Amino acid sequence: MLETNSFRTIGPTTYLSPIPSVLVGCADPENGIRPNLITVAWAGVVCTRPPMVSVSIRKERYSHAIISRTGEFTVNLVGKHLLKAMDFCGVKSGRDVDKFAHLGLTPVAAPGLEHAVGVGEAPAFLSCKVHQIIELGSHDLFIGAVQQVSVADRYFRPDGSINEEAMNLISFVHGKYHAVSEPLGFFGYSVASPRALERRGFGKGKKK
Amino acid sequence: MLETNSFRTIGPTTYLSPIPSVLVGCADPENGIRPNLITVAWAGVVCTRPPMVSVSIRKERYSHAIISRTGEFTVNLVGKHLLKAMDFCGVKSGRDVDKFAHLGLTPVAAPGLEHAVGVGEAPAFLSCKVHQIIELGSHDLFIGAVQQVSVADRYFRPDGSINEEAMNLISFVHGKYHAVSEPLGFFGYSVASPRALERRGFGKGKKK
Numbered sequence: 001m002l003e004t005n006s007f008r009t010i011g012p013t014t015y016l017s018p019i020p021s022v023l024v025g026c027a028d029p030e031n032g033i034r035p036n037l038i039t040v041a042w043a044g045v046v047c048t049r050p051p052m053v054s055v056s057i058r059k060e061r062y063s064h065a066i067i068s069r070t071g072e073f074t075v076n077l078v079g080k081h082l083l084k085a086m087d088f089c090g091v092k093s094g095r096d097v098d099k100f101a102h103l104g105l106t107p108v109a110a111p112g113l114e115h116a117v118g119v120g121e122a123p124a125f126l127s128c129k130v131h132q133i134i135e136l137g138s139h140d141l142f143i144g145a146v147q148q149v150s151v152a153d154r155y156f157r158p159d160g161s162i163n164e165e166a167m168n169l170i171s172f173v174h175g176k177y178h179a180v181s182e183p184l185g186f187f188g189y190s191v192a193s194p195r196a197l198e199r200r201g202f203g204k205g206k207k208k
Numbered sequence: 209m210l211e212t213n214s215f216r217t218i219g220p221t222t223y224l225s226p227i228p229s230v231l232v233g234c235a236d237p238e239n240g241i242r243p244n245l246i247t248v249a250w251a252g253v254v255c256t257r258p259p260m261v262s263v264s265i266r267k268e269r270y271s272h273a274i275i276s277r278t279g280e281f282t283v284n285l286v287g288k289h290l291l292k293a294m295d296f297c298g299v300k301s302g303r304d305v306d307k308f309a310h311l312g313l314t315p316v317a318a319p320g321l322e323h324a325v326g327v328g329e330a331p332a333f334l335s336c337k338v339h340q341i342i343e344l345g346s347h348d349l350f351i352g353a354v355q356q357v358s359v360a361d362r363y364f365r366p367d368g369s370i371n372e373e374a375m376n377l378i379s380f381v382h383g384k385y386h387a388v389s390e391p392l393g394f395f396g397y398s399v400a401s402p403r404a405l406e407r408r409g410f411g412k413g414k415k416k
Contacts, residue, residue: 002289002290002293002312002313002329003329004314004316004328004329005328005329005330005331005360005361005362006360006361007316007326007332007333007358007359007360007361008358008359008361008364009319009356009357009358009359010357010358010359010370011356011357012258012259012320012353012354012355012356012357013259013354013357014253014255014256014259014260014261014354015285015332015334015354015357015359016228016230016251016252016253016261016283016285016334017228017285017372017377018226018228018377018378018379018388019227019228019252019253020224020225020226020227020252022224041253042252042253042254042255042256043224043252044224044227044228044250044251044252044253044254044262045222045224045227045249045250045252045264046250046252046262046264046344046347046349047222047250047264047344047345047346047347047349048222048250048345048346048347049345049346050220050344050345051220051221051222052222052344052345053222053224054252054254054262054349056253056254056255075224077223077224077225080392081210082210083392083393084393084397084398085210085398087393087395087396087397087398087399088398088399090395090396091395091396091398091399092399104210105210106212108212108215111217112220118215120212120213121210121211121212121213122213123213124215124223125215126223126224131344132342134340134342134351136254136255136258136260136339136351137255137256137257137258137260138255138256138257139254139255139256141254141255141262141351143342143344143349145220146220146221146222146223147220148217148219148220149217149218149219149220149221149223150215150216150217150218151215151216151217151218151223152213152214152215153213153214153215153216154213156216162218162382164225164381164382164384165381169225169226169381170226170392171226171379171388173372173373173377173388173391174370174372175394175395176372176391176392176393176394176395177391177392177393177394177395178388178389178390178391178392179388179389179390179392180226180379180381180386180387180388180389181386181387181388181389182386182387183381183384183385183386184288184291184378184384184385184386184387185291185292185295185384185385186383186384186385187295187298187299187383187384187385188295188298188299189292189295190292190293190295190296190299191295191296191299191300
């Protein structure tokens, strides 16, 4: 039996968690703007068909104008090996520093896009075209239509499936980066047959 | 030195991860609609000031009409103890089953709202009023202005801070629920002084 809590109110805040923390890539070579990266935790999936994601960016951020002008961005997943670089990209501005060069990261062409670049060291990245920009207040919401997804070769298993657990992805909880650890179940496991649980690796004794 | 990957494209999909997986609560007692819950992984923070979150819901879902009509919903954080209940709420419809009753969950009044309810067993929940609904395709994006946040008493430390790590929050990665484990750093840690690192519990030897 689950215990019912009593609650205290803490005021209206952005308390949702865990949330993603990703590197958003952009560039505008036609206007002499080198590839840039911005760290975004206000990000999410917003639609399945067509596949769309959103990232929220403050108007005053350097990347805001680049993405608005080119209509393109990439969303780069972040594993432990990129954590420090990601944090750096959240506190420094591309106006002042060439983040790719400073961090030893490699801008790579993003399939389906003309301008924005992916991060060569990321486990995977999504190529997105801006579908809509919605002004909300401190942040503008960029809704991106996913054009293509690129996954690093090294995460493919011999059978062609992808080993996301090996990516050591990072989650964001109230100002702190956390490791994402062992899988506890899969979508639908609560009503799955013992056979299905076994097949998916969640058979008897493997989870509570 | 970080290694640069080679990539394979897998087509345009909603590959962003990790993402949240939360229980969205609603109710419409004036129209005889009992409290209901829907599991949403297409959720995120979208604005800091005013604080706003978004949840994407298919038009055909039972909760879609309830939230559209009342203009209210709650976003309930989910810890390990609620994982099985959350999964169940993602595969069953409130048209067929009273999810609160079936799962032994307690609908509680949501501060700042008239209709929607929170989950009494959740570690915390956000009370939201619908600010805007944006049609995207398979899903409609509900942008919610956060009215209030309620956190269960048990997660407050004696000094009034909140121990989010004790919530054992759940993250969603490509169809699987994952535990969120140890903190690896905090926002800004890459440029923090040794003293600041020490103060925040990330001093020498505590992280790489």
